Amino acid sequence: MNFELTEEQRMLADTLARFVAAQYGFPTRERIARSPEGFDRGMWRRFGELGAIGALFAPEHGGFGGAGDDIAVVFEQLGRALVVEPFLGALMAGSAIARVGNAQQRAWLARLIDGEAVLAFAHGEPDSRYEPARVATEAERANGGWRLNGAKAVVLCGEAADGFVVSARTSAAVDAEQGISLFWVPRDVPGMTLRGYALIDGGRGAELALRDVALPADALLGEADDGFATLEAALGCGLLALSAQALGAMEQAFGATLDYLRTRRQFGVPIGSFQALQHRMADLAIDIEQARSAVINAAAALAGPRRARERALSAAKYTVGQVGSKLAREAVQLHGGIGMTWELPLAHYAKRLVMIDHQLGDEDHHLARYIGFGFEGDAVQRR
Incomplete structure (x- = not known):
């Protein structure tokens, strides 16, 4: 390869x-x-x-x-x-x-x-707990079209979006893969309200409430009840994107920490000459390379069979979550007190790395998902 x-x-x-x-x-x-x-x-x-x-x-x-x-x-x-x-x-x-x-x-x-x-993806819900198939927002046929009711959480750039791709349940149980449909919902449609807020790591998100939102029949994306495969593929693209974004942030934070160790002096010498700190940086360098390998593997598997794709994506997300959190802690500690200051970019990289771990599923979720896809069949072994 x-x-x-x-x-x-x-x-x-x-x-x-x-x-x-x-x-x-x-x-x-x-x-x-x-x-x-x-x-x-x-x-x-x-x-x-x-x-x-x-x-x-x-x-x-x-x-x-x-x-x-x-x-x-x-x-x-x-x-x-x-x-x-x-x-x-x-x-x-x-x-x-x-x-x-x-x-x-x-x-x-x-x-x-x-x-x-600007388009936004509105899928996560207050009670979904990262599970991609757990969709409580409901859509039912009405007056030749559709009527949506429900809520979506942490919709990135939701306030500024010109339209939304919204997941809703059209049949089956609340956590079933079958029965999910996707809809195109334009901005300012009657019945949809947005509550925006600043995100802890920069940018803005929004809570999206749908109250008897009436949509035409052609607002449906694809076939009714059959949207999970499309939803999973879209989330897969997002998982790869977040993993690669974390990799870039890790490399930047690592480089900034290395520069600091080379310039900060104590006892008349750069602190980077201390063997204990060199060992910590060497461990981080190895971890970043492991994360890069996981991202490369996920990118190669993105267009492949479902089982291999989902395992590779979960492996990458788990790896960058684990390595990113470790690097955030180590980089701040190696900088000392200045590592906590708002004015230093490093603190913002550390915050972003921690928050990436919680987007589209954290370490625990993707470890369980990776294990679940290791069993025979495509169904994820649920916790």
Whole structure:
């Protein structure tokens, strides 16, 4: 198996790296992250012009990438700069539309790829506990269309979204894979309310309440009751993206810590010359390489059979969760008291790494999911 990036992917990585280094420094990032919208629309359009959004989608859907490696390349560079623009929601919502959307819904992809639209993915619920099939939001047929009732939690950039891909249950039990459907819900539809708030690691999220939201029949994505495969594929893209983003953030935090150890002096010598600290940094370097291997494996498995794909994705998410939390603790400790200060970028990298572990399933969830997919059959062994 060839793990080398293509020339186009290397060029994209270099272009993104130069752009975020020049245009997305830490003061700029903090200003954007604490803004009323939680991201910068002008910056979002510039990412579109660079091709960073288009790289997430296949050519037949208006992009020029869409493979696991393409997603990993983009999100690793975004992680290095802690970019808060709505890439994750765009990837998951856009992948669902690209997979089963009708012509009207797919028209949004062109606007998304250009950076002219913001799409959000509304799937998680207050009581879902990371389980992808646990959907309590209900959709029922009414007046030739659909009526939705329920709630969605922590919808990234929900306040600013032009539309949402929403999961809802159209039949079967609340935690059954069968009976889930996906819907395109435009912004400002009557009956939908949003409560926005700042996220602890930057940017904004929203709670989404649906009260007798009336949608036309063509708001359905794909077939009724048969949306779980599309949902799982979209979440899989998100898991890979978060894992690659964590990898980029880990490498940046590791580099900052290494620089600090080389410059901070005690007893007349750099503290990086102390053997105990060298051993700790060597352990972290090995852990990051393990995380990189897990991300590469997940990227290669993204388009493969379900069982191998889900195991690889859960393995990557578990690994970056474990390594990211460890690196966050070690980096802060090695910096000493300054590692806790708001003004030092490292503290924000540590916070982001801890929060990535809790997005789309934490370590415990993905360890159980990895074990469950190790048994015969495709069904996950539930706890």
